[in-house]
Amino acid sequence: MQLLVTGGAGYVGGCVAAVLIESGHDVTVLDDLSTGHADAVPDGAQFAQLPIERAGEAMQGRGFDAVLHFAAKSLVGESTVAPDRYWHANVGGTLALLDAMRAHGVGRIVFSSSAATYGEPESVPILESAPTRPTNPYGATKLAVDLALGSYCGAFGLAAVSLRYFNVAGAYGRFGERHATETHLIPLALQAAAGQRAALSVFGGDYPTPDGTCVRDYIHVLDLADAHARALGAAAPGEHRIYNLGLGEGSSVRQVIDAVERVTGRPVPHAVEARRAGDPAVLIASGAKARAELGWAPTRTLDQMVADAWAFHQR
Numbered sequence: 001m002q003l004l005v006t007g008g009a010g011y012v013g014g015c016v017a018a019v020l021i022e023s024g025h026d027v028t029v030l031d032d033l034s035t036g037h038a039d040a041v042p043d044g045a046q047f048a049q050l051p052i053e054r055a056g057e058a059m060q061g062r063g064f065d066a067v068l069h070f071a072a073k074s075l076v077g078e079s080t081v082a083p084d085r086y087w088h089a090n091v092g093g094t095l096a097l098l099d100a101m102r103a104h105g106v107g108r109i110v111f112s113s114s115a116a117t118y119g120e121p122e123s124v125p126i127l128e129s130a131p132t133r134p135t136n137p138y139g140a141t142k143l144a145v146d147l148a149l150g151s152y153c154g155a156f157g158l159a160a161v162s163l164r165y166f167n168v169a170g171a172y173g174r175f176g177e178r179h180a181t182e183t184h185l186i187p188l189a190l191q192a193a194a195g196q197r198a199a200l201s202v203f204g205g206d207y208p209t210p211d212g213t214c215v216r217d218y219i220h221v222l223d224l225a226d227a228h229a230r231a232l233g234a235a236a237p238g239e240h241r242i243y244n245l246g247l248g249e250g251s252s253v254r255q256v257i258d259a260v261e262r263v264t265g266r267p268v269p270h271a272v273e274a275r276r277a278g279d280p281a282v283l284i285a286s287g288a289k290a291r292a293e294l295g296w297a298p299t300r301t302l303d304q305m306v307a308d309a310w311a312f313h314q315r
């Protein structure tokens with residue numbers, strides 16, 4: 001297929017684009033490099049350095065079969081202090097992209113949604129039918145796009161799949177997590193193990209979980225890539241499908257620290273500190289729908305995610 005990958009110079013978008021190229025697709029990456037890196041655009045991709053608002057220019061005369069839409073701002077904390085940036089980039093940017101798709105006859109989209117659309121869950125594992133009550137602007141913007149996709153599918157025959165990622169981790173060769181402002185647990189724990197950071201702050205030791213630390217559902221970026229390929233094939237005109245992507249099992253912050261120590265053979269200096277605002281105690285995906293409808297079966301363990309992220313970190 002001829003594919004336009006927005007945000008393909010970022011962590012998840014770059015990995016997925018690389019995998020799609022390897023499986024024979026023609027990929028054009030659209031990225032403004034506001035947070036991505038030019039050297040993260042995969043080999044074999046064409047590259048249009050443009051803001052998402054100008055996606056139409058990249059579509060001119062290209063006959064794309066589908067768009068994979070990763071380009072977004074994705075820091076929860078930042079979204080609470082600069083919500084305007086998040087609404088403009090994530091929602092305004094996506095509406096411009098959808099306009100361009102309609103203008104250029106591109107009828108299929110796979111969208112990077114988020115577990116943050118659910119907010120504090122009533123029960124885990126989280127089903128796609130769970131209430132969506134995001135607790136921060138980032139999650140609200142992802143939900144707003146999901147809602148827009150639903151109405152565009154109904155009215156305009158768009159084929160859309162929203163993939164709600166839980167905690168993406170791991171790396172694929174030269175494609176890995178490399179944020180100017182790193183807020184994610186595994187890269188921070190690896191930095192602490194490598195001696196590049198004095199200690200990891202563990203946000204809260206008094207949660208109602210077996211060891212008192214937060215539990216999350218980590219998913220390898222290559223398993224995520226496989227889900228995108230399947231979603232591309234499953235998208236159908238007039239339908240908006242939503243799938244949660246996680247392993248369906250939780251790991252606590254302490255278990256992640258243990259995994260990092262096991263894999264690197266180094267201690268992770270850490271200190272238990274206050275809870276981070278807005279962190280639910282437990283977030284675990286139900287992967288049942290993606291398994292049943294996409295045939296998706298993630299296989300990579302937490303140790304593999306940490307090992308691949310560590311190899312990337314050492315490059």
Ligand code: UDP
Nearest residue numbers: 183184185188201202203214216253276279
């Ligand atoms: N966390 C932590 N210390 C850090 C960063 C994260 O204890 O320096 C915890 C955080 O409270 C959450 C888990 O690690 O329970 C995963 O956080 P991350 O920011 O990686 O992803 P999120 O779940 O917020 O999307």
